[in-house]
Amino acid sequence: MELLGLYHYWVFAILLMTGFYAVVAKVNLIKKLIGLTLFQAAVFLLYISVGMVEGGDAPIFTADNADSLFSNPLPQVLILTAIVVGISTTALGLAIVVRINEVYGTIEEDEIQEIDRR
Amino acid sequence: MTVVFSMFLLTLLLITAIAVVHAGNLFVAVMLSGIFSLLLALNFFLLDAADVALTEAAVGAGISTVLFLGALSLTTDREKSPSPHRLLSLAIVAVTTLAVIMGTLDKPSFGDPEAPVQVHVAPWYLETTREAIQIPNVVTAVLSSFRGYDTLGEVFVVFTAGIGVLFLIGRHSGTKPQDIGPPHGEPSGLRHYLIPRLIGRMLVPFIMLFGLYVQFHGEYGPGGGFQAGAIIAASIILYALLEGEKRALQVLPRSVLVGMISGGALLYSAVGVAGMLMGGNFLDYSVLLDDPVKGQQIGIILIEAGVGITVTGVLLSIFHAFAARGRF
Amino acid sequence: MSALQPHLPALQVIVPMLTAPLVALLRERQFSWLVTTAASLCAFAVAIALTMVVLEQGTISYEMGSWPPPFGIALSIDAVSALLLLVVTGASSLALIAGATSLQAQCESDRQPLFYAAWLLALAGLCGILVTADAFNIFVFMEISSLASYVLVAGGPDRRALPAVFKYLVMGTIGATFYLIGVGVIYLMTGTLNLADMEVRIQQVGEFQPFLIAAAFITVGMALKAAIFPLHVWLPNAYTFAPHVVTVFFAACATKVSLYVLLRLDFVVFQQNVGGHDVQFAYFMLPLSVLAILIASAVAIFEANLKRLFAWSSVAQIGYITLGASLISQAGLTASLLHMFNHALAKGALFLALACLAMSVAKLRVDEIGGIARRMPWTMAAFVVGGLSLIGVPGTAGFISKWYLIQAAFGAGSVGIALIIIILISSLMAVVYIWRVVETAYFGEAANDEAREAPLAILVPTWIAVALNIFFGLHPNLPVELSSRAAAVLLGTGP
Numbered sequence: 011m012e013l014l015g016l017y018h019y020w021v022f023a024i025l026l027m028t029g030f031y032a033v034v035a036k037v038n039l040i041k042k043l044i045g046l047t048l049f050q051a052a053v054f055l056l057y058i059s060v061g062m063v064e065g066g067d068a069p070i071f072t073a074d075n076a077d078s079l080f081s082n083p084l085p086q087v088l089i090l091t092a093i094v095v096g097i098s099t100t101a102l103g104l105a106i107v108v109r110i111n112e113v114y115g116t117i118e119e120d121e122i123q124e125i126d127r128r
Numbered sequence: 129m130t131v132v133f134s135m136f137l138l139t140l141l142l143i144t145a146i147a148v149v150h151a152g153n154l155f156v157a158v159m160l161s162g163i164f165s166l167l168l169a170l171n172f173f174l175l176d177a178a179d180v181a182l183t184e185a186a187v188g189a190g191i192s193t194v195l196f197l198g199a200l201s202l203t204t205d206r207e208k209s210p211s212p213h214r215l216l217s218l219a220i221v222a223v224t225t226l227a228v229i230m231g232t233l234d235k236p237s238f239g240d241p242e243a244p245v246q247v248h249v250a251p252w253y254l255e256t257t258r259e260a261i262q263i264p265n266v267v268t269a270v271l272s273s274f275r276g277y278d279t280l281g282e283v284f285v286v287f288t289a290g291i292g293v294l295f296l297i298g299r300h301s302g303t304k305p306q307d308i309g310p311p312h313g314e315p316s317g318l319r320h321y322l323i324p325r326l327i328g329r330m331l332v333p334f335i336m337l338f339g340l341y342v343q344f345h346g347e348y349g350p351g352g353g354f355q356a357g358a359i360i361a362a363s364i365i366l367y368a369l370l371e372g373e374k375r376a377l378q379v380l381p382r383s384v385l386v387g388m389i390s391g392g393a394l395l396y397s398a399v400g401v402a403g404m405l406m407g408g409n410f411l412d413y414s415v416l417l418d419d420p421v422k423g424q425q426i427g428i429i430l431i432e433a434g435v436g437i438t439v440t441g442v443l444l445s446i447f448h449a450f451a452a453r454g455r456f
Numbered sequence: 457m458s459a460l461q462p463h464l465p466a467l468q469v470i471v472p473m474l475t476a477p478l479v480a481l482l483r484e485r486q487f488s489w490l491v492t493t494a495a496s497l498c499a500f501a502v503a504i505a506l507t508m509v510v511l512e513q514g515t516i517s518y519e520m521g522s523w524p525p526p527f528g529i530a531l532s533i534d535a536v537s538a539l540l541l542l543v544v545t546g547a548s549s550l551a552l553i554a555g556a557t558s559l560q561a562q563c564e565s566d567r568q569p570l571f572y573a574a575w576l577l578a579l580a581g582l583c584g585i586l587v588t589a590d591a592f593n594i595f596v597f598m599e600i601s602s603l604a605s606y607v608l609v610a611g612g613p614d615r616r617a618l619p620a621v622f623k624y625l626v627m628g629t630i631g632a633t634f635y636l637i638g639v640g641v642i643y644l645m646t647g648t649l650n651l652a653d654m655e656v657r658i659q660q661v662g663e664f665q666p667f668l669i670a671a672a673f674i675t676v677g678m679a680l681k682a683a684i685f686p687l688h689v690w691l692p693n694a695y696t697f698a699p700h701v702v703t704v705f706f707a708a709c710a711t712k713v714s715l716y717v718l719l720r721l722d723f724v725v726f727q728q729n730v731g732g733h734d735v736q737f738a739y740f741m742l743p744l745s746v747l748a749i750l751i752a753s754a755v756a757i758f759e760a761n762l763k764r765l766f767a768w769s770s771v772a773q774i775g776y777i778t779l780g781a782s783l784i785s786q787a788g789l790t791a792s793l794l795h796m797f798n799h800a801l802a803k804g805a806l807f808l809a810l811a812c813l814a815m816s817v818a819k820l821r822v823d824e825i826g827g828i829a830r831r832m833p834w835t836m837a838a839f840v841v842g843g844l845s846l847i848g849v850p851g852t853a854g855f856i857s858k859w860y861l862i863q864a865a866f867g868a869g870s871v872g873i874a875l876i877i878i879i880l881i882s883s884l885m886a887v888v889y890i891w892r893v894v895e896t897a898y899f900g901e902a903a904n905d906e907a908r909e910a911p912l913a914i915l916v917p918t919w920i921a922v923a924l925n926i927f928f929g930l931h932p933n934l935p936v937e938l939s940s941r942a943a944a945v946l947l948g949t950g951p
Contacts, residue, residue: 014131015239021138023228025145026637027221032149033626035217038207040154040199044161046629047192048145051168053636054184058177060644063246064239068176069254069266070349079241081176082250083266085643087275088592089180090267091282092636094354094439095599097187097195098289099629101446102603104199105296106610106622108453111203113615118208122619228669244661248647252527277520277529281584281596284473288577288600291480292607295570390477397474403521410466412522 018059025052037119039110043103050096054089061085134174141167155205158196165189178350179267182342186358191443194365198450260414261424263347271352272428276411279431280400282354283393283438290389290442298449328370335363343436347425353432357439364440365447373451380444388441396434399427464509465518465531465587468502468541469597471495473580480573486556488569492576493552499579500545507538507938515945517589525589526650532589535941539793540586540709540716543800547708548579550804554917555701557910558811562613562699571611578604578705582713591639592649594717595632598681602628605710609698620693627680627690634677635717641670642725651725658729667730674721675740682714684741684778685748688771695767700811703763707770707807708800715774715796719781719789723946727784734784741782742871746878748775753885757892762810762820765889766803769846772882773799779875780861787864789943790936795857797935798845801928802854805842805921809835812910812918822893826900831907834915836897838922843890845925848883852929856936858883 029052032045061082067075069083111117114125144164151157165188172181240246257269271279336359343356368376403412413427414420460467475495482488509516510533518531533541552575563571581601585594606628610621643649645666646657658667676687683691691711695703727734752772759765777799780792810820812835817824829836845852848859862879865872909915928935 014134017135017138020229021142023225024142026228027225028142028145028149030224030630031217031221033630034221035214036149036207038154039622040196040203041149041157041207042626044148044154044157044196046626047161047188048148048164049630050633051164051188053633053640054180055168055171056637057640058172058175058180060245060640061177061250062175062239063241066176066239066241068178068350070178071258071264071266080254080266082246083253083270084250084649086177086180086267087270087278089177090183090271090352090354091278091592091596093180093183093187094282095285095596097192098285098603099599099625100192101195101289102292102296102606103622103625104195105293105446105449106606106618106625108199108202108450109296109610110618110622113618116208117203119619121208126616126619243644243647244657245644245647248657249526249649250647256527273521274523274528278590278593278596281593281600284476284577284580285596285599285603287477287480288574288603288607291570291573292603292610295567295574295607296610298570299567386481390481393477394474397470397477400470401474404463404466409519409522410463410470411520414522 015059018055022052022056022059025049025055028052039107039117039119040104042119043100043107046103047096047100050092054092057085057089057092130174134171137167137171137174141171152207153205154200154207155197158193158200161196162189162193165192179265179352179355182350182355183358186355186362190362191358194362195446195450198447202450202453260421261428262421263425263428265347265349265351267350268346268352268428268432272431273411273413273424276400276413276431279435280396280411283396283435286439286442287389287393290438290445293446293449294386297453298445325370328366332363332367332370335366336360339363343432344429346432347428353435354439357436358443360436361440361443361447364444368447368451373448377448382445382448385441385445385448388437389445392434392436392438392441394434395437396431399430399434403427461505461509463518464502464506465516465533466520468499468506468533468587469580469584471498471502472576472583476573476576476580479569479576482569483566485560485565485568488572489552489556492572493549493556495576496545496549496552496579499583500542500549503538503541503545503583506533507542510535510538511937511941526648526653529593530589530650531587532652533587534945535938536716536720536793536945537586539797539935539938539942540712541583543712543797544579544582544586544709547705547800547804548575550808550917550921551701551704551708554704554808554811554914557913558701558815559699561815563611567611571608574604574607574611575702575705577601578608578710582709585713585717589651590649591642591651591654591721595636595639598632598635598714598717601710601713602632602681605706608702608706609694611702612697612699614697616693617697620690620697624690624694627687631677631680631714634673634680636677638670638672638674638677638721641666641673645670651720654725655729658725664730664732667726668733668736671722671726671730671733671736675718675737678714678718678721682711682718683771683774684715685744685752685771685775688748688752688774691771692764692767695770696761696764700763700807700814703767704804704807704811707766708804711770711774712777712796712800715777719792719946723789724948728948738782738784741778745775745779745782746875748772749779749878749882750885753882753889756889757885759889760822762813762822762825762893763807765822765893766806766810769886769889770803772886773803773846776857776861776879780864783864783868785864785867786940786943786947786949787860787867789946790940791857791860791864793939793942794860794932794935797939798853798857798928801921801925802842802845802852805838805918805925806846808914808918808921809839809842812838812914815910815914816907822896824903825893825897827897827902828907829898830902832909835910835918836894838915838918839897840894841922841925843894845929847886847890850929851926853925853932853935855929856932860936
């Protein structure tokens with residue numbers, strides 16, 4: 011169990027940095043946005059693994075789990091919010107990329123900079 | 129057994145993520161990130177987070193993929209230049225990852241019911257939900273009542289994204305859409321493909337029904353306004369893909385969508401203000417009816433409806449905004 | 457009034473927020489402007505009322521949904537929030553009044569209702585951050601204000617606004633996500649999201665390392681959003697290509713709200729409870745502040761585009777604010793908070809004057825404004841006073857905060873003397889970059905014969921901002937009182 015817990019944190023760390031790498035190293039704007047969604051997904055995993063209780067149930071009362079242990083509902087609520095925030099940011103980012111493509115004819119960052127320098 | 133399965137899924141998640149970043153073709157990357165979202169949803173489910181799993185599947189794998197594909201059809205699906213400072217970035221990222229991993233070595237152990245995070249605020253939510261709200265799904269209770277102000281904020285985040293996209297690309301202007309990018313699909317959807325169309329047509333009403341079930345069953349099981357909004361929007365997007373965007377717009381014209389975007393947010397806020405006018409604080413549902421428990425329940429149903437309306441309106445508006453630019 | 461008074465903290469956010477969907481439904485440009493401005497003025501009135509209550513009674517709190525904290529979300533308004541609420545709502549109102557004329561030239565009429573809705577959301581988001589007492593709620597409202605800001609900046613007519621806003625979006629999202637990770641780690645260790653409750657429970661945990669990691673994530677995340685050097689790269693272009701009135705609004709307050717979050721968490725939650733964190737904060741912030749002040753001022757001297765020039769100057773001014781905070785003393789924090797207020801006044805006046813100039817000068821470049829003062833005397837006079845305030849000439853608001861900053865530096869021993877020299881050098885650099893503009897405008901060869909004085913609708917708000925600079929330069933009691941109380945709150949020595 012201990013190992014699984016640590017594994018969750020490590021997966022969080024590696025996912026976070028995979029996304030971060032895509033954001034900083036890639037020049038294609040859509041690829042950057044994909045990286046950004048990975049980056050945010052890592053945080054979702056962190057929160058949800060924090061709220062998990064070993065042997066607990068999902069925090070929904072049913073007829074036969076009155077005495078059970080429940081996982082923590084709060085991180086789940088927070089991440090529901092964060093997922094929605096994430097998709098909102100992505101949608102806005104994509105709209106900006108579409109506009110950039112319309113006025114510059116490219117979505118590669120280095121080419122855009124080149125055009126602006128001219 | 130579950131431990132092995134969890135580890136397997138997490139490893140798969142990592143491999144998918146790296147494949148997403150590595151893929152040179154953006155279309156491949158987007159599809160892989162859809163798979164990534166489904167895997168993530170599975171992981172959430174194993175971690176007892178049914179609501180989050182449903183949302184991640186609907187939003188991450190569904191809506192997000194559609195939006196990315198829409199953007200690709202308007203731009204390009206090939207990544208041109210290789211990254212200039214790849215090695216440097218890789219080195220920085222590797223070092224940071226190690227630092228984060230080192231930092232997490234002494235976290236309280238995973239799944240421990242005695243960890244501070246489990247004993248401080250969470251038990252109060254479980255207890256008070258039983259007493260003061262009396263609905264089975266604690267996540268819904270926390271979401272819409274105890275932390276209803278966060279959720280109101282969240283609705284306004286979605287609202288902002290909706291009007292933002294409409295502001296940026298909601299209008300026909302600038303270059304003609306057909307000059308850009310490769311033409312994808314037929315202008316009239318998949319009309320000429322008999323089998324997908326027939327099966328799709330059969331699916332649409334069921335998806336919509338499922339969406340409504342998720343909307344109104346949110347107090348009892350996993351679900352609620354966000355998930356329902358995403359699912360209902362997905363069913364109409366499917367309809368638009370099958371029958372052409374114009375037909376979908378005949379069913380739900382743009383003006384109705386804008387009305388939904390604002391209307392849902394206003395409905396939620398109106399419930400909050402009603403609480404204020406009836407002698408409570410903002411978003412206090414207990415004062416809405418004589419019986420505070422009934423008041424909480426009616427308040428939750430109303431605000432969840434507001435959430436569902438705004439989310440459906442925003443997602444469909446965003447879809448149509450992309451679609452109108454390129455007619456995919 | 458008395459019936460409303462208990463609800464004031466909630467009204468501060470919900471007035472602008474609830475007006476936004478209504479404005480989005482409107483079709484008519486002028487009507488949507490009117491409704492937006494009215495909502496912004498209402499928010500300003502609420503902020504004034506809240507400030508008066510805070511000065512009388514100390515901290516005010518409000519329980520959303522009547523659930524007690526830490527279970528529900530509480531709002532809490534003290535001197536720190538009140539000071540910034542005044543800045544945010546005031547800046548928004550002045551910029552909107554000027555916006556009726558200025559925006560018309562920069563944004564198509566039929567898109568304006570959506571633009572104004574986004575404006576209200578940005579305002580509501582910033583107010584929401586300032587009033588809440590819940591760490592996650594800060595994130596939610598930060599995202600409202602950020603998404604709305606991206607929309608506002610992208611409304612700029614120049615196509616270069618788009619790459620600028622994309623960079624802003626990416627860096628802003630990374631900053632917010634870092635903040636979220638930091639909050640997650642604190643939550644993991646304490647089980648709470650309420651700031652006051654965090655403070656109490658961190659003491660009980662007694663283990664520092666995870667909190668230092670959380671502090672690192674939050675500090676870096678907020679430094680990104682607040683454009684603290686060297687994480688400022690998104691700021692110059694975003695400010696330059698945004699519509700002029702948006703620049704007025706953001707330059708006056710957007711980054712300061714992120715600084716507020718940074719100070720609130722660092723001082724209240726971490727420094728008082730996590731041993732040694734104050735020293736780390738000082739070692740981290742002090743060098744960065746000094747570099748920001750010197751390098752950004754130097755860049756401003758050589759910049760030809762007027763808006764970008766003052767955007768760089770903003771990076772330098774943020775350096776002054778963090779410099780005061782990094783002294784970790786009552787005097788230093790007072791100076792820092794006071795400078796947030798006074799810099800907002802000075803920059804607001806300057807960017808408003810630039811918005812006036814832009815009515816006649818298409819490209820806001822130094823070489824385009826030769827001799828313009830003869831044609832636009834009122835605009836340039838406003839610019840000169842705003843510039844004097846930015847430099848810190850006695851009699852203007854800018855002088856007061858520089859004076860407090862120098863006093864605070866005196867109290868900091870031998871490092872302080874070096875800091876004073878740096879402050880003096882950078883003030884001289886400000887003289888250089890402002891003089892360059894003033895010299896061209898007053899004594900340069902006429903480059904533009906068709907320029908006419910800006911219309912009154914925009915000149916009047918500009919001169920209101922100028923008058924405030926002089927007023928608070930001569931009667932600094934209110935901001936000084938609020939700032940010193942706010943500093944005491946942050947240091948945990950006051951109510």
